[in-house]
Amino acid sequence: MKTVTFEKCAELLHNADNILILMHRSPDGDAVGSGYALAHALRKAGKKVMPVCSDDIPEKYGYITDTLEVQNFEPEYIVTVDLADTQLFGDKLIQYKDKVNLCIDHHPSNTGYAEYGIVDAKAGACAQIIKKVINAMNISIDKNIANAIFTGISTDTGCFKYSNASAESYQMAAEMIECGADGFFINKLMFDTKSRQRLEIERLALNSLTYHYDGKIAVIFITKEMMKKSGASDDDTEGISGMPRQIEGVVIGITIREKDNGNFRVSMRSAGDKDVSAVCAEFGGGGHKAAAGCTVTGTAEEVKEKVILAAGAAL
Numbered sequence: 001m002k003t004v005t006f007e008k009c010a011e012l013l014h015n016a017d018n019i020l021i022l023m024h025r026s027p028d029g030d031a032v033g034s035g036y037a038l039a040h041a042l043r044k045a046g047k048k049v050m051p052v053c054s055d056d057i058p059e060k061y062g063y064i065t066d067t068l069e070v071q072n073f074e075p076e077y078i079v080t081v082d083l084a085d086t087q088l089f090g091d092k093l094i095q096y097k098d099k100v101n102l103c104i105d106h107h108p109s110n111t112g113y114a115e116y117g118i119v120d121a122k123a124g125a126c127a128q129i130i131k132k133v134i135n136a137m138n139i140s141i142d143k144n145i146a147n148a149i150f151t152g153i154s155t156d157t158g159c160f161k162y163s164n165a166s167a168e169s170y171q172m173a174a175e176m177i178e179c180g181a182d183g184f185f186i187n188k189l190m191f192d193t194k195s196r197q198r199l200e201i202e203r204l205a206l207n208s209l210t211y212h213y214d215g216k217i218a219v220i221f222i223t224k225e226m227m228k229k230s231g232a233s234d235d236d237t238e239g240i241s242g243m244p245r246q247i248e249g250v251v252i253g254i255t256i257r258e259k260d261n262g263n264f265r266v267s268m269r270s271a272g273d274k275d276v277s278a279v280c281a282e283f284g285g286g287g288h289k290a291a292a293g294c295t296v297t298g299t300a301e302e303v304k305e306k307v308i309l310a311a312g313a314a315l
């Protein structure tokens with residue numbers, strides 16, 4: 001992947017049309033915010049463009065997705081946002097894995113699968129890089145773009161609470177509010193609103209909580225059975241991964257979710273300076289130093305043991 005400047009990135013996008021913007025599977029606020037902010041901006045520049053995701057975008061992001069009219073076209077230029085690895089394209093988008101023209105991302109573990117790219121691991125959210133791309137293209141930021149960028153920054157920094165929230169994160173968020181973003185509405189919806197199903201899955205998940213290595217590691221295990229019992233969707237479990245790390249004394253918080261065919265999705269969160277991205281890399285995953293993920297295959301017991309051992313070695 002050839003690293004490009006913001007000027008070059010703007011030029012590439014100005015010269016492109018019929019642009020498909022890929023977001024990662026199980027889309028989060030940063031993926032959706034980055035994808036839709038860039039799409040809105042490129043529409044203003046007269047482009048045919050559509051953000052796409054292998055999974056359905058959770059309904060709570062409707063205030064972002066509903067503002068962009070659907071366009072159908074034969075894609076000519078492929079851009080990815082917030083997408084570290086082709087593993088995360090998902091079934092519907094995997095066809096583009098060797099065809100990505102431009103990658104805009106903030107994961108240090110980005111595998112460099114694209115032709116051109118901007119990867120800034122210092123950015124708290126990919127949406128912060130998108131904002132700079134839009135500025136470099138000389139496109140003005142309207143309310144729709146501002147809401148999308150604000151959402152990306154706010155969600156990836158855990159409502160400005162995580163270590164990745166930099167002065168730039170706060171400054172850009174403030175600028176987005178000046179451009180019309182509804183910060184109160186977005187933060188209330190993202191952080192102070194939970195579905196009943198979410199509360200039910202939290203209740204069950206907490207019952208599964210175990211401690212290891214003198215309480216330095218805490219593990220939550222979510223089975224398919226628990227998902228069924230609570231009526232929760234994947235969307236409802238987003239953010240649960242942050243819970244084990246909240247416990248006093250916990251250095252690494254782990255959430256394991258049972259998926260199909262003996263696959264388990266593992267989310268790791270570091271409370272201090274331990275690098276969980278490196279731990280997840282041992283299982284072919286990645287992410288950020290303080291928040292990373294991977295998929296591990298086996299029986300529930302095997303997966304749990306392997307993952308706890310690997311995390312324990314990182315203490």
Ligand code: AMP
Nearest residue numbers: 084085267285286287288291292293294
């Ligand atoms: P999650 O626990 O799924 O919320 O993921 C935490 C962070 O790690 C996110 O920024 C993900 O994009 C990233 N991540 C998760 N799984 C992988 C993977 N298999 N490869 C690379 N990055 C990942």
Ligand code: MN
Nearest residue numbers: 028030031082
């Ligand atoms: Mn993301």
Ligand code: MN
Nearest residue numbers: 030082126156
């Ligand atoms: Mn992100």
